[in-house]
Amino acid sequence: MQFKEIIGQDAVKQHLLQTVAENRVSHAQLFLSPQGSGALPLAIAYAQYINCTEKITNDSCGTCASCRKYERLIHPDLHFSYPFFASKDVKIATDVLEEWRNMVLENSYFDLDIWRSKLNADNKQANINIAEAHDIIKKLSYKAFEAETKVLIMWLPEFLDREGNALLKIIEEPPANTLFILVAQSQEQILSTILSRTQIVKIPKLDDNTVKRYLMDKANLSENQAEEYSFLADGNLIEANALLNDEANNNAGYFSEWLRMGYGNRVPDMMAFTETAASWGRENQKNFLKYGINFLRECGLLLSGADALVKLPPQHFEVAKKLSAHVLNMAMIEALINEFEKAHYHIERNANPKILFLDVSLQLVKIIKFKTLPKGTQYIYT
Known part of the structure; x- marks a missing residue:
């Protein structure tokens, strides 16, 4: 090298x-x-x-x-x-x-x-x-x-x-x-x-311009999109590559639709999603859950009134605003993140993906649609 x-x-x-x-x-x-x-x-x-x-x-x-x-x-x-x-x-x-x-x-x-x-x-x-x-x-x-x-x-x-x-x-x-x-x-x-x-x-973290140039050269991103992603990556080239992977796999689209399925109690759609997620492979499944965890944390910032601290591309930001305004609250976010972190842990240890994603999907319905939160979670009305 x-x-x-x-x-x-x-x-x-x-x-x-x-x-x-x-x-x-x-x-x-x-x-x-x-x-x-x-x-x-x-x-x-x-x-x-x-x-x-x-x-x-x-x-x-x-x-x-x-x-x-x-x-x-x-x-x-x-x-x-x-x-x-x-x-x-x-x-x-x-x-x-x-x-x-x-x-x-x-x-x-x-x-x-x-x-x-x-x-x-x-x-x-x-x-x-x-x-x-x-x-x-x-x-x-x-x-x-x-x-x-x-x-x-x-x-x-x-x-x-x-x-x-x-x-x-x-x-x-x-x-x-x-x-x-x-x-x-x-x-x-x-x-x-x-x-x-x-x-x-x-060795310092990479500056945003260096990451931006890397993204433009590697993935042929537009200057505006590369600038957004370099801001999100914050000098971390591993995160920059993960963002490219999220974009390629449409993690943002899948995740927001998954939340809507939970809100609408659309069990047949969730069964179909489980089959799709099970076909992705372990690394893509982990990246999907990591995206979801990060997305929900950004929603938490929106609910806290800290909009200026949110690091999401514009199209993802708008989705997060709508979900935060009409569906989510802080207790739900806490409960969902806990479920996704457990799922990430079990995927690393070779859990059956169909069973795992079906179980997490049902937890989504309980938390978002029926507002059933784990013990010890204080429900906050919005």
């Missing part, structure tokens, strides 16, 4: 290039950034540049033997560590390395939900366990096969529990020509013992 492939972040790129030019590459660095800002692709491009044998002024060459292997993430001296879901067949990160490579090569802007969808997560929690820490130590104790510098990129070190302290010695006193790059989102969740041994590189 070359620097030129990464969206925006010109100042960070220049800083990284300068550290190499001035021979000031710290052996342990923490790339700290908001979600969707490009920290992981920056880390890969930085490692590729360091080991490129034909560097140019502002990027790796992309053609030398080292670069060609980095482009496919198969360089023997490039190692990855990341949260995974341990099982009988998955003990360490390399057991799902092929899935990791395929995901990064497909789109290097992703989050833990997207990574989870590529794996058999069941009901397990993601973590970076002690077996993974020991495997890192073993891999980095070997001499480099080809490159001048061995590189370990760890995505989301926040998932290192106390077992991560096993890495302290190798991070503080690594073998010669070894580089650690930790790619994190939350400084507070990283072990303080590891944090104190790294040099922090802060």
Whole structure:
């Protein structure tokens, strides 16, 4: 991966290039950034540049033997560590390395939900366990096969529990020509013992103009539409891609019609919708529910009189206004969000989509049409 492939972040790129030019590459660095800002692709491009044998002024060459292997993430001296879901067949990160490579090569802007969808997560929690820490130590104790510098990129070190302290010695006193790059989102969740041994590189969120240009180039959006979506994404390229996915799948249309079905107690239509939703596939089902949760939160802002804070494109904004004025109230919104969050949780764990969406549809009828709210929810008349 070359620097030129990464969206925006010109100042960070220049800083990284300068550290190499001035021979000031710290052996342990923490790339700290908001979600969707490009920290992981920056880390890969930085490692590729360091080991490129034909560097140019502002990027790796992309053609030398080292670069060609980095482009496919198969360089023997490039190692990855990341949260995974341990099982009988998955003990360490390399057991799902092929899935990791395929995901990064497909789109290097992703989050833990997207990574989870590529794996058999069941009901397990993601973590970076002690077996993974020991495997890192073993891999980095070997001499480099080809490159001048061995590189370990760890995505989301926040998932290192106390077992991560096993890495302290190798991070503080690594073998010669070894580089650690930790790619994190939350400084507070990283072990303080590891944090104190790294040099922090802060990567800001992308500005709206950069996201706008990306959307216009990638999806051929009009300037006005790209501007609306970049505002909604708020510097997060993962969210920008999700908005494109929502538009492609017509999540806004499906969701508003689903609410109308609940309000009208249109059970036959809901049965038909259940069949449609079950055919979407798990990732699209999750995106649909996430859209619904975000949409209802925006409706909550409208009901609170905070119209200026609502982040919805104009056509979605008008639908939200009508639903907020004539159908929804705060108690309903709270109850619906709770149902959708539970549904999202169960979809991640391979629930039967027909049964799940039928159950949620019936809950919609109870909440919207018959105003039957879960225990503990205070009904607010509007």
